Amino acid sequence: DQQVKQNSPSLSVQEGRISILNCDYTNSMFDYFLWYKKYPAEGPTFLISISSIKDKNEDGRFTVFLNKSAKHLSLHIVPSQPGDSAVYFCAATLAGNMLTFGGGTRLMVKP
Amino acid sequence: DAGVIQSPRHEVTEMGQEVTLRCKPISGHDYLFWYRQTMMRGLELLIYFNNNVPIDDSGMPEDRFSAKMPNASFSTLKIQPSEPRDSAVYFCASSETSGLNEQFFGPGTRLTVL
Numbered sequence: 001d002q003q004v005k006q007n008s009p010s011l012s013v014q015e016g017r018i019s020i021l022n023c024d025y026t027n028s029m030f031d032y033f034l035w036y037k038k039y040p041a042e043g044p045t046f047l048i049s050i051s052s053i054k055d056k057n058e059d060g061r062f063t064v065f066l067n068k069s070a071k072h073l074s075l076h077i078v079p080s081q082p083g084d085s086a087v088y089f090c091a092a093t094l095a096g097n098m099l100t101f102g103g104g105t106r107l108m109v110k111p
Numbered sequence: 112d113a114g115v116i117q118s119p120r121h122e123v124t125e126m127g128q129e130v131t132l133r134c135k136p137i138s139g140h141d142y143l144f145w146y147r148q149t150m151m152r153g154l155e156l157l158i159y160f161n162n163n164v165p166i167d168d169s170g171m172p173e174d175r176f177s178a179k180m181p182n183a184s185f186s187t188l189k190i191q192p193s194e195p196r197d198s199a200v201y202f203c204a205s206s207e208t209s210g211l212n213e214q215f216f217g218p219g220t221r222l223t224v225l
Binding site for chain 1: 115144146152153154155156159167202204208213214215216217218219
């Protein structure tokens, strides 16, 4: 049973517009969430994270929102750039233990 | 630091053969993780080590899979015998702590079992 789910396998956005990637989780005990970005033929790289005591964390063009009551987090990219085209994984952890990853969403930003 | 190093980058083998994947973590990192990425299951954790000791191997799919970490700078993931359904990209990652700090991933090994 997947505890972290990314229900959209792919997303296509026009350059300059907002990209919104979604992630749902089932374990209400998760206390830390991360987003990773993966380019083809490379390993995932850390992008941004958020603690469960917060509902928003912003880093430049990237903002992660956490809705604990809905067990939902989202990653907003504004404005989207062609270089953002990649697979995005959300991940969750409990008390600093290992990460549980979602299945990933492929983002395509069209020029 | 060169980052997490994995070898080989690509491996093509025939069903029944033994496959060994190798990983060198970032120096000073206490945790090492092995992941498998497939279209069906996404990125799944197979096993992780803390200070060279296996902590959780519940993600290892079968007894055909085994992992070792003989020292702080080297780990192997072995599949014996390999099967076509083992075809996937295998990633090694390391971190200073188990989860709260970011994990640094290697480039992965693409395994194809014919």
